[in-house]
Amino acid sequence: MEVAVLAHEKFPERAKTAVGVIRYGDYDVTAVLDRERAGGQVAEYVPGAPDAPIVEGMDDVEEADALLIGIAPIGGGFEESWREDVENALSRGCDVISGLHYFLSEDPEFVELAEENDCELWDVRKPDDDLTVSQGVAKEVDAEVILTVGTDCSVGKMTVSLELARAAQEQGVDAAFIPTGQTGIMIEGWGNPIDRVVSDFTAGAVEEMILEKGDEHDYLFVEGQGTIIHPAYSAVTCGILHGAMPDQLVLCHAAGREAIHGYEEFEIPPMEEYVDLYEGLAAPVHGTEVAAGALNTVDIVDEGPARDAIDEYGSDLGVPATDPVRFGADELLEALL
Structure with missing residues (x-):
């Protein structure tokens, strides 16, 4: 499927959905919409990713089967400045894929245009109607369950889970990725979409996915969300931790991050305290351990200082650590598999 990705004024730093889809999605990205960076190329900002032009709006997109909203702002709201591009896409017969908390399929204008032009509005964050509470049985599956947890939001938990799952598959390991976010x-x-599920059903929604895939594979790499100390999102983090009943944890951190992004009055505690927090919270439900660390070194330009930061991070955790995007996932897999 050919898709245009909307990332206005956020690409690439604050458009992790866009970057994730470009790097890992089974889509042919034909353009990225960003008014501020129009005229550039994706490869200038996301090295190693498939290239595509950055354009000002849908009017500048030559080919697309769908428009994918590649921004996930705090609160998941819809920016009215995007409406023209969404309407343009629907008028051209393009489907629209959205990961917002604002459901496009409940917007009368979009619904009317979609019906007129035989388009689909896919609200990725709209949960199934049949979710229920956890039974506390995820630990009974045959697979080894490995969960990425974080020191903050946007430190790379999804990316690390995907890198580990795909590297394991390349080694011939029967591994699968369990998605929990848009x-x-x-x-x-x-x-x-765990952060949209009724709170009583959070652990159950994770457990459902573990049960669905856990007897089909040897390893499940579960995408974590948020962080256990986040003043807004800690409930989601805890729900995934208890619902997945992981056998091992990978603690993810962004080099240089000292406080919760957007909540800078909340400092990130020392790494050894984080290990105790996650292992201690998990223990009454299902014992687990932080077996590896993943450090996001994207903001460190040179390789030498990046490796030094990783060495310090691994020392603080007392487990093997690396940046799997920059240096590969083999060291982490050796510790986990």
């Missing part, structure tokens, strides 16, 4: 669901084409 970007992962867009990439894989299935999954439960």
